[in-house]
Amino acid sequence: LSTPSLATSDGYGFIQCLTHKIPGELIVTPGSSNFTSVLVSTSKNSNFLTNTTVKPICIVTVADASHAQAAVVCGRQNGVRLRVRSGGHDYEGLSYRSARAEVFAVVDLANLRAITVSADEECGPTAWVDSGATVGQLYYTIAKTNPELGFPAGECPTLGVGGHFSGGGIGMMMRRHGLAVDHVIDAKLVNADGELLDRATMGEDLFWAIRGGGGESFGIVLSWKVGLVKVPPTVTMFRIPRTLEQGAADIVTKWQVVGATLLPRDINMMVILQGQQAVFQALYLGRCDEILPTIASLLPELNATESDCNEMTWLEAMAFIGFRGNTNTTALLDRNIGYNAFFKVKSDYVRHAIDKEVWPEIFNWFSMNGSGFVMLEPHGGVIGTIPAGATPYPHRSGVLYIIQYIAPWPAGDDGSTARNWVRDFYNFMGQYVTKSPREAYINFRDLDIGENKVVNDVSVFGSSKVWGKKYFGGNFKRLAKVKGMVDPTDYFRNEQSIPPLLQGY
Ligand code: FDA
Known part of the structure; x- marks a missing residue:
């Protein structure tokens, strides 16, 4: 697909194009009565909801893969970039605002939130989870399907799976099971040509890049297949405050x-x-009496006692962590709860x-x-x-x-x-x-650590190293090469997206 005049589009052609391809009620424009409510619906940092914020020309509230594909095709044809939003937790708000003057639309995946848990013959227990699901919904669905299973991801229940997995996903089980992305075994992605790919068709380079290379850079990840992990019937939570005295x-x-x-x-x-x-907040995957002597011998200064132990199920622990001690597990399904x-x-x-x-x-x-x-x-x-x-x-x-x-x-x-x-x-x-x-x-x-410089409408690799090395170390160049292969004209981009490094460098 060619990309005409991305810098000058007013978005009219984009919306016309979309109207022919997807149901009109999925296209929310500034003229729609629900524009502001949809825009702020999952935004977690109110800092970026001011009159001067550079906002999208429309929000495409996709309900299936074909809608996301249509958004890419219409965007490329009409010079409108896309910002993808799953859970809206981006600390700089880059999933729904631009830090620079730019014509863009938001592809909002909040309604794409199916989760299917199954016992895969080859990989053991797995789940397909759509990007618009929250990690709280994922934890709840897994544990209600099989209380012996869990998944290692972040601590805030309203995190969107899409952005969270795209950047790695650290959480309270990472010392036992690694990051969320260490368990991703397949994914469905719409690329910069509007094609729907899975692991086999996207190839291992792109599959590597989307598992932690950061959101936005490589396309729209619609869903992820993850391997699930075993959790014990009882876990223990600690929350021990200690003052300087x-x-x-x-x-x-x-x-x-x-x-x-x-x-x-x-x-x-x-x-x-x-x-x-x-x-000191701890999750132990087992009973209190199995770990207390170890804590007492390795960290006696903490003076942890049996009264600091809260034994519960793994799902209750996910609520305890997310809601500061409250173990109401159904609240894990609430997308609007929590930090705002x-x-x-x-x-x-x-x-x-x-x-x-x-x-x-x-x-x-x-x-x-x-x-x-x-x-x-x-x-x-x-x-x-x-x-x-x-x-x-x-x-x-x-x-x-x-x-x-x-x-x-x-x-x-x-x-x-x-x-x-x-x-x-x-x-x-x-x-x-x-x-x-x-x-x-x-x-x-x-964004304090650096932003992309754009030359001839393409983000430049050289200057991006300032922030890229901090986030990705020696992996940054490989990410840029993958970007160069799959999106050389830099259609998917934001202020800190991976810049394309073309062959020959
Ligand atoms: P959002 O929708 O804002 O997307 C974030 C970025 O990914 C944007 O650039 C967006 O364009 C892109 N993106 C989103 N969906 C995409 C998709 N489907 N395909 C391609 N790109 C996509 N982190 C952590 O590791 N452990 C933790 O415990 C926490 N805890 C935490 C608590 C709170 C209150 C906040 C606000 C944040 C965290 N985080 C975190 C950070 C969190 O992991 C990070 O902000 C994620 O990017 C959030 O993903 P969302 O989908 O919610 O955000």
Whole structure:
């Protein structure tokens, strides 16, 4: 397909073209009474819903594969780019807004949310899950079909499968089972020519790239086939707060190594730092009495006791994690529940434990104006044993933990104090985290680390390395080569999409 005048289209021809190919009620334009409600329906960062936000010329609420194919064909013919949205959790809002002046439409997959669990003869238990499903729906459907099965993915139940899997998918079972994408065994994708492909027809290079190379770059992934994992009938959740007076700084110092390298793979203990306290939240895949002696011997400073144990089913644990201690599992099906705020996020990885003397200084940052909170999630275990090139997610062997810095602010505030806080804190942390590149996680999207430069309507590889190496390390060039093969004119793109690297480089 050729792509005429992508820079100058007004979108009229696109909507005309679509009207001939898909039911009119699936095309939501700014003139439609429900435009704003559909636009904000799954958006998680209210920061990008202002009058000055560059919004889509229409939202295509696809209900099957042919609608997504029509959107690509009409987009290419009429000079309109597409942004794909599954769950709307992109931290920079790139699934429904553009950071630059651009004519684009949103392909919204929220109504494409079927999940089919089956016992595959070759691969064991599997599920086909549509991109518009949330991970909460996935967990619920799997466990209701067979309570002995689960899936390792993110902690927030409303995460869209489409964007979440596209960037990797870290979660509370990653030390035991790796990332969500480590379990993807097939996928259905609409490419830049509007063709519907599966693993066999897309080929292994493209199949590799979509399992962690970030959303938007390679096409519209409509559904994913994943291998499911066994979970025990009873798991244990811990949520143990410790203040600085109770030794939080010393416990975190020791946790850095213990959490990633000494605790067994069946336990994942993350830490949330806020104010002058650290909350140690852990999921153990087994009963309390099986793990408590190990925690007591490896991290005695935490002083974990039986009263800190909450035994429950794996599905209840997914609710407990998502809803901060509430185990109402049917709430996992609610797409509108949970985090919805104004915020800015940044990320780092730590490969060498930060010295004990530094932690009190780090805690100081949480008493400053605009301060938010930080989540530390241990790696090690299975996630560290998978080679860095097996999927585009390179942060594997040797990583102790990932840091997620989160700076929220209330409605009515312009956010500058919180944003300054998180940027200053990130600058301060530069001396203690990975360097050359300073690693970052694509799913914790951060436009501060760089944006694509576009020359002759194509994103340029050279300048993209600034952010690309941070997200993908040595995998960035391979991703760019795949992009060069499957979308050389750069139809699918956003401010941080993979740029095409053409043969010969
Ligand atoms: P959204 O629809 O906004 O898409 C994100 C990106 O992927 C966009 O660039 C979009 O164009 C593209 N995209 C979406 N669907 C696509 C498709 N079907 N095909 C191709 N491209 C597609 N991460 C994590 O690993 N573990 C966690 O526990 C959490 N927790 C968490 C909590 C909260 C409250 C938020 C807001 C975010 C997280 N995340 C996370 C980050 C999350 O994984 C990341 O934002 C995902 O991209 C979200 O996917 P959605 O489909 O919801 O977003």
